[in-house]
Amino acid sequence: MKSLEAKVVVLGSQGVGKTSVVIRYVGGMFSKAVSPTIGASFFTYKMTLEQYRVKLQVWDTAGQERFRSMAPMYYRKANAAMLVYDITSLDSFYDIKDWVKELKKNVDTPIVLCLLGNKSDLENGRKVSKEDAEEYAASIDALFYETSALKNMGIEDAFLQVAKQLIHLYETVPNSGMGGMLNQGQQAPPDVFSSGAGGGDVASGGMRLTDGGKDGGRGDGNCQC
Amino acid sequence: MATDHREAEQLVNTSDSDLQEAEFVETNEAPGRCDSAVFAKTDDLDDLTLNITNGVIQNHRGTITSLIRKRSKRSNTPRDQETDADLTNNSNPSEQDIANSIEQSELSSELSEDEDVKNGLEDLSLQDTESAPEEAPSVTLIPSASESDYVNSLEWKQQKKHIFILSESGKPIYSRHGSEDKLVTIMGVMQALVSFVQDNKDNLRSIVAGDHTFVFMNRDHLTFVGITRGRESTQQMLLQLTYMYNQVISVLTHSALTRIFKQHRNCDLRRPLSGSEKFFDNLLNLMDVEPGLLLTSVRCLPLDSSVRDIVSQTIVQHAKVKDLVFALIIAQNQLVALVRMKRYYLHPMDLHLIINLINASESFKAAESWTPICLPKFDAGGFLQAYVSYLDEECQTCLLLLSVDIEAFYTLSECCTKIKERLNRYNALTAISNSLQRHSYSVQQCSIGDLRHFLYKARSTAQYTSPELGPPYNTPDQQDRLFGLYHFLHDKVHSVSRPLKLLYHVGQYETLLGWVTQGFELYAVFGPLVTKNIAIHAVNKLLRWIKREEDRLFILSSVTF
DSSP states (O other): OEEEEEEEEEEEOOOOHHHHHHHHHHHOOOOSOOOOOOOOOEEEEEEETTTTEEEEEEEOOOOOOGGGGGGGHHHHHEEEEEEEEEEEOOEEOOOOOOOOHHHHHHHOOOOEEEEEEEEEGGGGGGOOOHHHHHHHHTTTTOOEEEOBTTBBHHHHHHHHHHHHHHHHHHHHOOTTTTTHHHHHHHHOOTTBBBOOTTTTHHHHHHSSSSHHHHHOOOOSOOOOO | OOOHHHHHHHHTTTOOOOGGOOOOOOOOTTOOOOSSBBBBOOOOHHHSSHHHHHHHHHTTTHHHHHHHHHHHHOOHHHHHHHHHHHHHHTOOOHHHHHHHHHHHHHSEEEOOOHHHHHHHHHHSSSSSGGGOOOOOOSSSSSSOHHHHHTTHHHHHHHHEEEEEEEEEEEEEEEEEOGGGGGGGGHHHHHHEEEEEEHHHHOEEEEEETTTTEEEEEEEEEEEEEEHHHHOHHHHHHHHHHHHHHHHHHHHHOOOHHHHHHHHHTTTTTTHHTTTTTHHHHHHHHHHHHOOHHHTTTEEEEOHHHHHHHHHHHHHHHHHOTTTTEEEEEEETTTEEEEOTTTTTOHHHHHHHHHHHHHHHHHHHSEEEEEEHHHOOHHHHOOOOOEEEEEESSSEEEEEEEEEEEETOOOHHHHHHHHHHHHHHHHHHHHHHHHHHHHTTTTTGGOOOOOEEEEEEETTTTEEEEEEOOOEEEEEEHHHHHHHHHHHHHHHTTTTTSSSOOOEEEEEEOEEEEEEEEESEEEEEEOOTTOHHHHHHHHHHHHHHHHHHHHHSOOOOOOOOO
């Protein structure tokens, strides 16, 4: 059994249901009175998948404008980003494009993207068509799911697929080939995963965050101050 | 001082003459006193005067920068340097601004007789329905008929206390009651009043109209207006407005605030502040029920000193992390333990902002959180990073670790796990939850006959204690009235023109005794039929009781990392 520890960041506009999605997945429940997130909340989720013990460290970020400048701190080290919008709000869907732009600009390590159209139970108020979202997800090479934290739809699938992709990413970035991967352009691998403590032979060694890797994702001047 | 004292005695002597028999025993050692200060020392009178408060804020300015600089010396990576540079830039507020505002606040006047002001007041109180602001810039709220109706309704006008924040250019930022969007006109009038007086190189401080007091405070391009028909004095309203100002700084930092207005004088501050409205609301609600804010002091959770020692020693041992400035545990708005970095103190006003943060948001109950917070008295120039996590399943006991290291989350999370584990092993968490369930103590426990309620503040430690509210103060109305009495008593004792050491006041329903010494402030409420003699005996007895209980009621030793 190999261990894998991956950081997942949840991004999106205010009130799209980021916290509800995470709490539904991690805690298995839905609360009508979710309070707006202050700063960022940290959840962990453990699962076993394809011979891996996967530990997801989920950063649920605040959607409020005033915490916007903190976001780089979380996505820079993330291995996966869940981009959440609200299917009843066109603006929240457009905001995703800004997030993707920002991620593309500031993150040069491989990152799994997953687009989530939340509140799919509110079909009557739909403003973002499933086709548009699917098309957009394909264009940015992201997974796509419509979800409902209320009805518990799509969330389990989404996280499962993200975890599968993370394992795939992990396996296709072998320890030995790291230097080579760097030369192949976009993919700068070393800091993708920090290994779990019980990681044994495969996970040990070069998969930890290195200083070099840390610096790779910055230089954007967007630093939180 | 001598004359003040005589006046105080005169007040005491007005009703009966049995004073000779009873004497105040001014104990050498005020209960709750300690030499190693737990908090930054406060004097609420200082806090009330604007110019001094500005000075205090400057005191700690640059603390975060210097701490970060220290840190970057230890580990000199490029990342640190950049953060360092950023913070240095941010913590260079224009000193000129501060100097200006000090000058301005020294010039003050009361203008209740001014004709223009009178006209303005009519505008303020008699808003015409048709003047509802159509062109209000609505950013987040969809204009609704019911909202604008509310603002013009009798209910709105009859609210006991209104608090408004507006920008220098008169743009609405916050209103306690009703949507600020609908209050553009009225805020325009307020700004006109302020500017009119400022044109004459003067500052509008307060207006008294009927049973309403209007209090104005200008700070950093913002105008704070408080309107009350309660018993708060002008000074007390200024203190409340100062808390509001501190809350703004806590969200934005002073540096960011000045930068925003330097770049855009017309900026709509609601955008950077959006989402923090509930912190303003909650802070104002706290001020209506929590005497700690009035007294600028903190209430500690009653705990055996042995338990408290275990708690603070556990924190010291398991949170010995570089760059950690403050570690504290809070349970239901009461302080359980505080550990601080050597040489740095937490000001009670800052602690109230922290308590407000925890109190106002349910978000921290879901998971561990990591959020920036600026503590204006500690350093208004930058953010501290706060690790917030509840230690128990019921989400009553909350651990806060405040660091200057933005990357410290995982380290602090490990600290929290260890602290939680140890506190459980030593049964300290159970002790805390037991204390919470016991609801502090009732006034009967002091076994003093006619004493109904009291507030006791130990000045050197900036902590206070008071019994829970029992009959007749068990209804919200009566509690409100009691709180009004305390405001009255506090104001009379701390009156700027005539501060008193002692005040004995016979009211319609109760007799009040206020007593201020170097070491403590005591505000006691008795039944109406008590005699002065009995009251004085009771107070002396009470002081002895507090002295006996001081280990439990106060944090007497200051613990550092």
